[in-house]
Amino acid sequence: MSLLNTRSKYLQIAFNRSLAEVQEMVSLLPPTPKIIIEAGTSLIKRYGQKAVSDLNYWWAEKIGQPAYIVADLKTMDRGSAEVKSAARAGASAATCLGLAPVETIDEFIKNCETHGIDSMVDMMNVPFPFEVLQKLKNLPDIVVLHRGADEHILNREKQIPLNQITRIKGAYGKILISIAGGETTREVVSDFFNGADIAVVWRSFYEKPKDTSTLAQDFLKLIK
């Protein structure tokens, strides 16, 4: 069972600027548990797990309750080592690549359960997410349908397969679906309309850190 409320919708904001800027940005966010804070892959690669523990501290203090922090590890190998270090740093969820060997995804999900955090499988560049899910011993808590930033910029016609949302939910029921790669309010509306539980955004925040507060409020209006 996921740590998230399955009936609620969430806005996940990924942070990737310098830690000092990220601290400032987090302080500008409206304090609501509907916002999930993500330590982006490049933030983790730059600062290590300190990024996760700092975000955890800042956001928990801001909302006055335990924070839900996603460590975007994008694990490709050694599922157990990476999950352990993220959980120790205070993450509530971690991500694994759907492109990883099936042994790694299984090991990742198992270790997430052991450490009591949510497992997210990121389906970036996976043509048929179903094929990956079918091979697993246990299902992850959350599936992320993801159009990568590089593919999006360099190849405009690639689309996020929103039609997969209801298909996956129809087949597996309790899995939560997160959509990453749509950055406009219009795209986020369409994510939720198509049944997504979590919409992941980062680009507008990355480009205009000073507008963090208004950007977050604009997105939050879309969550009923």
Add this chain to the structure above:
Amino acid sequence: MMLEKGKRYLQIALNGTIEDARLVAASLPRSKNILLEAGTPLIKEYGIQAIAAIRQLDPNAYIVADIKCADLADREIGLVCDIQPAPIPVLPKPLLTQKITFLDLIKMTADQINAIQETNQANLSFPAIASDANAATVLGVAPVETINLFIEECKKRRIDSMVDMMNVPNPLSILKKLDCPPDAVILHRGVDETEFSREKQIPYYQIKQIKGNYDILVAVAGGDTIREIQRAFFNDADIVVVWKNFYQATEDTARLAQDFLKEI
């Protein structure tokens, strides 16, 4: 490219804690044929300072940043090419090295003491060396746009690009899609795969297949014994990546590396 074709290289993946990594790196014989790798879990735990910590031990080492890039290639290359090293405290022992006793000290003039303090300061600050990586890795399973951007950025920044073919059944099909081939390809059996599916083999036959089609280096990762290293080189690999021995037992480290240097 910084590596020479026709030579054999042993790439040693450093993992565990920073202290473990530094301990292992320090115990290795210095050789142009030994490459140091900042392992993915090490980078994800400590960030890019892990690379600076290894660089500090050996300013001339060839360091591979195993970032396993999957997206945002330009940003990640920027990270490993532009490391601002945080000062790692170096043990200050100028008094010991200059063999000054307390008695000497009280006899000294103010100028002499100032001079010692200046050397002390120099020893404390971080040595002025580039902390950049010499090579970085991108996943072969990543979107082709990401791999292309990664190779292009590596060229711009003058570091070597390595495409890690873990979980790619046919590496040639990936290489054919690229605008420009990378400097090296890594044929890789993952640690989890090795542990949980013993029957999965490193496809040695792909080494010649790739080298027959592209003028690039081929690295093999996923073997850990001296026999597996020999087998990989026998099959024409240019680089063999090892990690397990170097992670579990530091005392075996130097031996495996020395065995390797003897072989070549």
